[in-house]
Structures are given as structure tokens and as C-alpha cells.
Amino acid sequence: MAKSIDNESFEFNYKKLEKIMQKLESELDETSLDELMKNYQEGLKLINICRKKLKEAELKIEKINSEYNN
């Protein structure tokens, strides 16, 4: 049934990215260099995924007739 994988993964990835950014910004001093590098790479990956999704997405259109017409 109606389900947009693209959109779901955009929201999922974007929210994940937002969380990483918030954490990095607020806890930079407590973050170890290792952790930072891991988050940095993850963040860049998510940025690219989200950007790609926004740029390449194509609107899906469908039509459903009312079930209740009688």
C-alpha cells in the first residue's frame, strides 16, 4: 500500500543527523577524539544521504476512489 521509502529514510536520517549535531555541539569537550571522528564520519554520511534524497526525489502520485460511495 501507499508507502514512501524515500521519505521515511529521509526523516530517519535527518533526525539521526540532528541528534548527532546536537550532541556534538553540546558535549564537544567531553567527547573523545575517537568518538568525534566516528560521529564526524557518520554525520557527513547522513548529510550526503539527506542531500541526495532531497535532490533526487520524485513526487509519487496515486488516485484512490472513495470506498463509501453508494
Add this chain to the structure above:
Amino acid sequence: MENNTPVSISELTKRLKSVVEYEFKFVFAEGEISNFKLHSPKGNMYFVLKDDSSSINAVMWNTQNTKLNFQPKDGLKVIIKGRITIWDARGTYQIDVWEMMQSGLGDLQLAFEKLKEKLKSEGLFDESHKKPLPQFPKNVAIITSETGAVIKDFIRVSEKRFPLINLILIPAAMQGEGAAKTVINALKTANNPDLKIDVICIARGGGSIEDLWEFNNENLAREIFKSEVPVVSAIGHETDFTIADFVADKRAPTPSAAAEIILPDKNDYLERLNRFQYLINNLGIRKINNLTSNLTYIQNNYFFRKPLDTLNNFKINLDEFEDELLKLPVTKINNLNTELNYIEKIFFNLSPENNLKRGYSIIKKGDEYISSAKKLNLFDKITIKFKDGSKDAEVTK
């Protein structure tokens, strides 16, 4: 005005003004709009109200006309409430309009107001019932006519704004008798949980009040209220308000505006991603800078620098000492030795141990050496140290 002295025009106008404005401080009139002008940017409306044989200038200020639920235009018959004012500078009079309604639709308007009041008192319009719209909708249902500009506009805006959605068109009749029923059916369909619809938009373009009348249907209003999925209404133009608009979770002034309200903006998010990228790079650089300066700080710390400094100082002293030594002849060194022995002896003679041997004793209170009688009080415990041991004692006097 009995005497022969003429009055000034200002005086005359003032008197006219006081008579006319007092007499016509409330007017309730019906007429046709002509020569309508919307004065931008302030938004004051200037027009003429007329019938077959007479006309009066009228003005509706921007403070009043924002409440209008229709767009005034030439030829429209209206009923107004207001007052007559005189404009001193020109000697003209005009109606200052407070309220204006379209005439000729009295019954419909009355029915509308009645239903609006009824549903309002039942709480159908309450803010507390308004459901929030999702940040990232996935499945967006649009209930509108299958043909026409609305669906095309909505698709166009969606493609531009946020094409990451499934747009689901549920066709319904948007005007004419029975239209409300088809919209109700479409709403029921959109609420089918299998469809996983995140938000519903009911949209139609502008039209006359009769065209939009189906959206003042009570059953439709209740169906919108019942909808589990948030409903955005976009019916007619900005100035058209229907019952459906009041009960919807969100009202959009036009169908295109509805798409903008429902969908996040792709460009906005691309911009955010750019900012994130800039920020994450910055954070990386900041962390490395922090760590580097921490390291430098630690390196420069006293604890790390002190041993090195001490060692260096020691080295310098040693070098100097060596130089001094090398300068001295051998006899001088021997003399120095004798001198050292002598100094050692003096120190020994001055030491407390030596004094004890000579018969003196030392008094201590706790760890404190007592060198004055003033330092001792009655019953203080003291220790007296002799050359051959110590005894504890107490001060008795």
C-alpha cells in the same frame, strides 16, 4: 445669524458638521458599490454607494475592512452600518463604514451564522481539538476535483517544495448539491488506517458564496471534526470563510498555500544540511585545536617544567663551582678545609644537645618550645628534657 457680520467658511463648516454628524451618527443603509478603489499600501477602501437616482461617497478604513468576509467590487449590492462625516477641507460628506455585508443573501448568511454559533458552542472550533501537522508527512491525501487547476497547482507546489511524498488524490465533487456527501466519503476513505495517511487537504478554488455553500454543511463539519488524521482546509479565496475552515485543524487561504503549509521546504532543508556540514567541520577543527592547546598547556605546566628548570640551574651552579675550584691554588683549598672544621665545631657548641650536657634543660608544652614564663598557665602539662632523658610535670603556681 441675525447680525450682518458674515461668518467664516470654517465657522460655517463647523456648524454644519456638528448638525449633520450629530443627526447621522448611526446609519444603516443599502446600496450598490461603484467606483471601488483599494488604496494601497494602507488598505483603506474608497467607493461610492448608489441607487438609481442618488450616490454618496463611502470609506471603509483598514482597521474595519480586514473583518470583511467578501471582496467588495463594483456592482455588488451591500448593506452597511456606519456614520456620516463631513470633510472640512472639501465640504463633502461621506459614509464612514464600520460593517458591510452582501445583501440579497440574507437567508443563507443567517443559516451560516446560526450553524457557526451552534458548532462553536459545541466546541468544534476549539483550539484544544486542533491536531498538529506532522513535520515530515509521508502520505498526503488531497480531496478535490479530479480535473481543474487545484490539483495541478498542488502537484506543482509539491514537486517544487518537497517531492519526497506520496500524493494521494481522492476525487470528490467540489460544488453543487451532494458535494458535501462526496467529501465526507473521501474523508472516511482517507481515514482508513491501511492507507497510513499523515495529513488530509480539502481544497477547491474560489467561487461565489453559492458555489462554496456545500462546505457549510453540518455533517461535513462533524466528519472533519471526527477525522483522526489532521485536516487542512483550503476552500475558495483568502476572503472566503466556510464552516469547514473553522472546524479544520488548519485553514489555508488558497490551495497552493495549503501545500506550503503541509510540506516542509526542500530548499530550507538543503540549506540546513549545508549549515550542518559547515558546523561539523568546525566542530572537528575546534576539538583538535582544543586538544592541541590542552597538550601545550600540560607541557608548559609547572610540574613538567620544574624538574627541567632545577636540573638546568643545578648544571649552571656546578659549572660555576667548577670554574671557581679550578681558579684556587692548592694551599687555599687546605685553608678552606681548616676553616670548615672550625665552623663545624662552633655549630656543635651552639647546638641544644651540647647545652644539655652543660646542665641546661629544655621545656616543651606539646610540640612547642617554652622560652618564656608568660607562655605557661596554671595546670599546663609540660615536658622537661635533660641530658639523660625527659620528665613530665605540671605548672602549680
